Amino acid sequence: MSESFTSKPTSRRAFLRGTAAMAAGAVAAGSAKAATPDPLITEVQDWASGLGDGVDATPYGLPIEFESDVIRRNVEWLTADTISSINFTPIHALDGTITPQGCAFERHHSGAIELAKADYRLMINGMVETPLVFTYEDLERFPRENHVYFCECAANTGMEWAGAQLNGAQFTHGMIHNMEYTGIPLRTLLEEAGYDTAGTWVYVEGADASSNGRSIPMEKALDDVLVAFKANGEALRKEHGYPVRLVVPGWEGNMWVKWLRRIEVTDGPVESREETSKYTDVLEDGIARKWTWAMDAKSVVTSPSPQAPITHGHGPLVITGLAWSGRGAITRVDVSKDGGKTWETARLAKPGEKMALTRFYLDTEWSGEEMLLQSRAMDDTGYVQPTKAQLREVRGENSIYHNNCIQTWWVRETGEAENVEVS
Amino acid sequence: MSKYLKATATAVSLSLIAAPGFAEKLGLGRAALPEEIAAWDLDVSPDGTGLPVGSGDVLTGEELFSDSCAACHGEFAEGVGNWPKLAGGDDTLADKDPVKTVGSYWPYLSTTWDYVNRSMPFGAAQTLETDEVYAIVAYILYSNDLVDEDFVLSNENFSDIVLPNADGFIVDNRLEAESHFWNAEPCMENCKDSVEITMRAMVLDVTPEEEASAAEPEATEEVVEVAVVVEETAVAALDAELVAAGEKVFKKCKACHQIGEGAKNKTGPLLTGIVGKAAGSIEGFKYSKALMAMTEDGLVWDEDNLSAFLAKPKAFMKGTKMGFAGLKKDEDLSAIIAYLASNGE
Numbered sequence: 001m002s003e004s005f006t007s008k009p010t011s012r013r014a015f016l017r018g019t020a021a022m023a024a025g026a027v028a029a030g031s032a033k034a035a036t037p038d039p040l041i042t043e044v045q046d047w048a049s050g051l052g053d054g055v056d057a058t059p060y061g062l063p064i065e066f067e068s069d070v071i072r073r074n075v076e077w078l079t080a081d082t083i084s085s086i087n088f089t090p091i092h093a094l095d096g097t098i099t100p101q102g103c104a105f106e107r108h109h110s111g112a113i114e115l116a117k118a119d120y121r122l123m124i125n126g127m128v129e130t131p132l133v134f135t136y137e138d139l140e141r142f143p144r145e146n147h148v149y150f151c152e153c154a155a156n157t158g159m160e161w162a163g164a165q166l167n168g169a170q171f172t173h174g175m176i177h178n179m180e181y182t183g184i185p186l187r188t189l190l191e192e193a194g195y196d197t198a199g200t201w202v203y204v205e206g207a208d209a210s211s212n213g214r215s216i217p218m219e220k221a222l223d224d225v226l227v228a229f230k231a232n233g234e235a236l237r238k239e240h241g242y243p244v245r246l247v248v249p250g251w252e253g254n255m256w257v258k259w260l261r262r263i264e265v266t267d268g269p270v271e272s273r274e275e276t277s278k279y280t281d282v283l284e285d286g287i288a289r290k291w292t293w294a295m296d297a298k299s300v301v302t303s304p305s306p307q308a309p310i311t312h313g314h315g316p317l318v319i320t321g322l323a324w325s326g327r328g329a330i331t332r333v334d335v336s337k338d339g340g341k342t343w344e345t346a347r348l349a350k351p352g353e354k355m356a357l358t359r360f361y362l363d364t365e366w367s368g369e370e371m372l373l374q375s376r377a378m379d380d381t382g383y384v385q386p387t388k389a390q391l392r393e394v395r396g397e398n399s400i401y402h403n404n405c406i407q408t409w410w411v412r413e414t415g416e417a418e419n420v421e422v423s
Numbered sequence: 424m425s426k427y428l429k430a431t432a433t434a435v436s437l438s439l440i441a442a443p444g445f446a447e448k449l450g451l452g453r454a455a456l457p458e459e460i461a462a463w464d465l466d467v468s469p470d471g472t473g474l475p476v477g478s479g480d481v482l483t484g485e486e487l488f489s490d491s492c493a494a495c496h497g498e499f500a501e502g503v504g505n506w507p508k509l510a511g512g513d514d515t516l517a518d519k520d521p522v523k524t525v526g527s528y529w530p531y532l533s534t535t536w537d538y539v540n541r542s543m544p545f546g547a548a549q550t551l552e553t554d555e556v557y558a559i560v561a562y563i564l565y566s567n568d569l570v571d572e573d574f575v576l577s578n579e580n581f582s583d584i585v586l587p588n589a590d591g592f593i594v595d596n597r598l599e600a601e602s603h604f605w606n607a608e609p610c611m612e613n614c615k616d617s618v619e620i621t622m623r624a625m626v627l628d629v630t631p632e633e634e635a636s637a638a639e640p641e642a643t644e645e646v647v648e649v650a651v652v653v654e655e656t657a658v659a660a661l662d663a664e665l666v667a668a669g670e671k672v673f674k675k676c677k678a679c680h681q682i683g684e685g686a687k688n689k690t691g692p693l694l695t696g697i698v699g700k701a702a703g704s705i706e707g708f709k710y711s712k713a714l715m716a717m718t719e720d721g722l723v724w725d726e727d728n729l730s731a732f733l734a735k736p737k738a739f740m741k742g743t744k745m746g747f748a749g750l751k752k753d754e755d756l757s758a759i760i761a762y763l764a765s766n767g768e
Contacts, residue, residue, distance in 0.1 A: 075631055080495070080505035081689060083678050084545070110542065111674070123455050123463055131455035138451045163622045167630040192448050203466060209548035211541050213466060262463050270466045273538040277529045280592065286516030288528075292595040296604075306624075334609065339618035343611045372618060382607040394601055398521055410620060419624035423617070 062102075069093070072103055073170060078159070083111045084210070086153060088174030091300075091322060092307040097178050097349075097357040098148070101237045104177035107153055107253065109210030112239040115259050120243050122189075122227070126203070126264035129194025136243055139229060142184040142192075147226065147249070148356045150324045152176040152295050154252035154279055154401035160388070161397045164408075164419045169305040172407060172419060173298075176324070178357035181247050183228030186221050189263065199265035203272075204246055207261035214255045215269035216248065220293075224249045227260065250326030250355035251293040252401070254279050284396025295326030297385050298404035299333055299360070299377035310366065310415030317366035319346075323358045325379035330358040332378040337364075339372030339408060339422040340387070346375070371411040372422055388421065467537040471582045474536065478577030479558025481565040487555055488562045490737060491544040494679065494690050494746040500524075500566040503690065510566040516591065526567025530592055532584045536560050546678040547748050662761060669762025672755045675747070682766045691745060696768030697724050698760065713742030729763065730756050 063070065072087040079085040086107040089099055106112065117136040125131035153175035159165045166172050190202070195218075202221045205213035216225065226247040229236060236242045241258025248255040254274055269275065269291075281289045301321040304310045310317065323330045330352030334343040349359040360375070377385040388405035410420040467473040489498060495506035502508030512522025521528070525535050540556045542548050551559070561576035564584065570576075576584075624630065673682070679691035686693040692708040703710045703718035710718070717740060722728060732739040733756055735749045750756050 069633075073631060075629075077505075077629065081678060110545070110548070111677075123459065125455055125460050125464055131460055132452040133455045133459065134452040141451055142449065163627070164624040165627055165629055167624040171630060192451060194448075205466070209542055209546075264464060264466070266468075268468060268470075270537075271469050271531050271534055272466070273534050273542070276531060276534050276592075277523065277525075282516055282521055282523070284517065286521070286591065288516075288592050289595050289597075290592045292597065294595075294597075296597070306630075334611070339615075341613065341615050341618055343609070343614070372620075376609060378607070378609070382605045384604060384606055384609045386601075386604050390604070397519070410623070420620045421622040423615075423619040423621050 067093075070103060072105060073174075075159075075166065075171060084109050086155070086175060088170045089177050090170050090307075091174050091176070091302050092169040092305050094302070095320065095359070097322070097359050098232060099177035099179060099357075101179065101231055101234070101240065104179065104237075104240065105153070105175050106239040107175070108208075108239070109212050110208045113208045113259060114238060115207055115243065117243045120207075122244065122260060123262045124189060124193040124265070125262070126266050127196035127199035128190075128265050129196070132193045134189070136229070139184060139227065139244065142188055144182055144184050145226065146180060146182050147224075147247075148178065148180045148353060149247055149249045150176055150178040150295075150326075150355060150357045151247075151253045151256050152298075152324070152326070154254060154292075154295070157298075157403040157405070157407075158400045160405070160407075160419075161392075161399060161403055164421045167419045168307040169300055169302050169407075170307055173300040173302075173322075175253070176322075176357075178324075179231040180233070181226055181228040182230035182233075183226035183247060186225040186227055186246070186263070187223075189227060190221065190265070193265075195265050199267055201266045201269055203262075203264040203266050203270045204255075204257045204260060205262050205264075206241070206257045207259040212254070212257055212274055213270060213272040214257060214274055215266070215272065216255060218265075220248070220251070248293075250295060250328075252279060252295060252326075255293065279401060281395065281399040281401050283394075283399070289399075292402055295324070296402065296404045297323070297325035297327065297330070297377045297379040297383045299323035299330075299375040299385060300407045301335070301373050301375050301409060304373065304411055304415065304417050305409050306417045306419055309417055310411065312415075314367045315365060317364050319362040319364060319373065321346075321360055321375050323352070323360055323375070323377035324356065325352075325377065325381075325383065326355055327383060328380040329354045329356075330377055331380050333358070333360040334376045334378075335360075335362045336374040336376070337371040340374055340406070343376065352379070368413050370413060371409075372420070373409040373411055373417070374406050376406055465537070465541055467533045467540070469531040469533045471533065471578070474533070474578045474581055475553050476578050477553040477557050478575055478579075479554045479556070479561050480575045481558075481561045481570065481572050483555075484558035484560070484562030484565070487551075487559050491547075491551070491746045492559065494744050495545060500563055506690070509563055513587070516588070524567065525563050526569060526587060528588050528591070529586055530589045532560070532564075532581065532586055535563060536581075539563075544746055546675055547746075550748055665758050665761040666765045668754070669758035669760070669765070672750070672759045673762055675750075676759075679745075679747075682763070694763060695766050698726065698729065698764040698767075700724050702728075711740075711742055711744040713740050714744075726760050726764075729760055733759060 070090045070093040072089065074082060074085065074087040087105055089105040090103055120136045122134040156175035157172055160172055200218050201215050202218060203213055203215050205211045227244060228247045229244050231240065236245055244260050246257045246260050275290065281292055283289065299321055301319060302308065303320050319335060323333045333346045333348065335346045336343045344362065346360040346362045349361060352358040385404060385406055391403065391405050408420050408422050409417045411417045495503055496509050497503050500510035508522060509525050512524045512527035515522045515527060529535060536556060539559055540551065557576045561570065561574055564570045565572060565574065679689055680694050681687055681689055682694040686695045688705065688708045692705040701718065702722040702724055703714050733750050736743050736745050736747055750759065
């Protein structure tokens, strides 16, 4: 704790340490009684006297400058370049459950392309009565639905299999976002083309150079898959597949094909590059699981966490985080402060919804003691989020994908937090 | 793909009873034309469905691979840096860090063919001819010691090839293998005797550092001002629209090249200040022998040379490592050069 807040921070972490130092100061000064009047109250401030911006100062509003650190971040060493890469949602700095599009993680295989609505075409072919081509306008004429779903990359937390690696909830758990989608059930389009009931799969692909094709069993395609064109009320962002993407509730993000251009009804899986060489999970004996589509129940404490240390004094503390399950709705989240010896049940902000993020809170007291913070999610199928040791016992350390283990943050007396593994 | 023509015919007769597929229709969209389906329906399945007629041999493939793939995947498909390795890794799947290549991991050859055909080369997808795809796939097999150098891959012998790890996959068995995670009544108290920290992320220290911090603006601002002045003089003669058009064209280059402030060497050298610079002079970049030979002869990247190189890289410089087919349009060439010129040092 050598850095003071006034020295030039050289890194994010130095900055965090600085913030924590300030918190320690606050413990002494901050109490129910103020020593001197607060000039922010006793003196007339500029904003209380002069004028602010007029309307239209920003025709499309962006977050205020003070929030400029709430941004997506990339881990450069992870991939060869940024064109075929991923970045991370700043979940440590968000609350509620809806992820703003502007900071929702991106994953591209051949870069985010610019595809205008006027140039957009969607084809349905294969085992159908009439192969069809739709324009964007055509899609807007089908009855549409609204649903909130999380989209989690199968590789979320993938860097943590072999040990605690990245210091921040954004980096360990930020390959996720949660939006309200407006779209057409895929079923509607399949019916419009007259799908052959002997077709047991659909193959979906994007318009970008990678095409990112995936095979989806017909049962899922007819169940809850959406062909979506709006997110959180507005058009999809370029980086999320504008103008049209697929939404495959509860299943790994790679299947949520962006810039969706073709749906083919088939009687077998295509076994594309994405569903064989990638997004398959190598077990300890070298045998790999394939078709591991569902994202198992998972949770993480987003604050306090390494990027969101405790900066206030002792007393009331809000511990909060996110929980989700690709198999159903979250029913309960437990929080442990002692690395899993004892648990208490957190408060859900709202009852869990199917395949959507659930926000949990533990409103507690903190008197500067060290904590080993963990959260444990349960869903309505009876699944309980496992520890990393339990997962390794079944899968080894080479799976890359589908790491839904319980996360531990070591919170120090200073309020700083670090990503650790515990026995 | 086309095997479904038969299936579709059957479907029509089934349709009378198969209600779910034929619910109320809105009559939206239009029938897809056969040419349109042929243009987009390119996927190839493990049984070879969708594979077009054609063939290609290992040696032709080696040359194509060297031109179009080796910049990222290495001359022997061994991979460059973080780019995918396509060869090697035999018997490593149960090791601590498995090497997952076409030879060691991929279950089906159709996947390789399909991916090369539709999505490669990176930044120039769908530019390879059918026979070229066969040849490249033949070379990838060769680089994995799966065929001899006189091997010719074709649609006829395609299904004879069985990749080593074809049987290395099982269908998701989490419901059975992990059924103990569905235990509904987790422990709440006295769940462990003791808790020890066994690993810390700080020890590994691989979390990205935050770059410039808001708290230290003074010094950097001055530097930026100077840079802006220099750039303005240099750019004065350039057509802003052409530069903007060039920035768009540069998207084709971005996969391998960086330019501007903070640019680094990637698969290709950084291009800041390239116009007017002696060829082969970017520090720390490993150039091809072909380029170094031309450098010794005094090659300078003036507008004419750049234009000729970018129009037909391999004609201008036989043996260049740059796996780029070239810019066909003159307006793209003048735009890209304007953009490169606007990014002076």
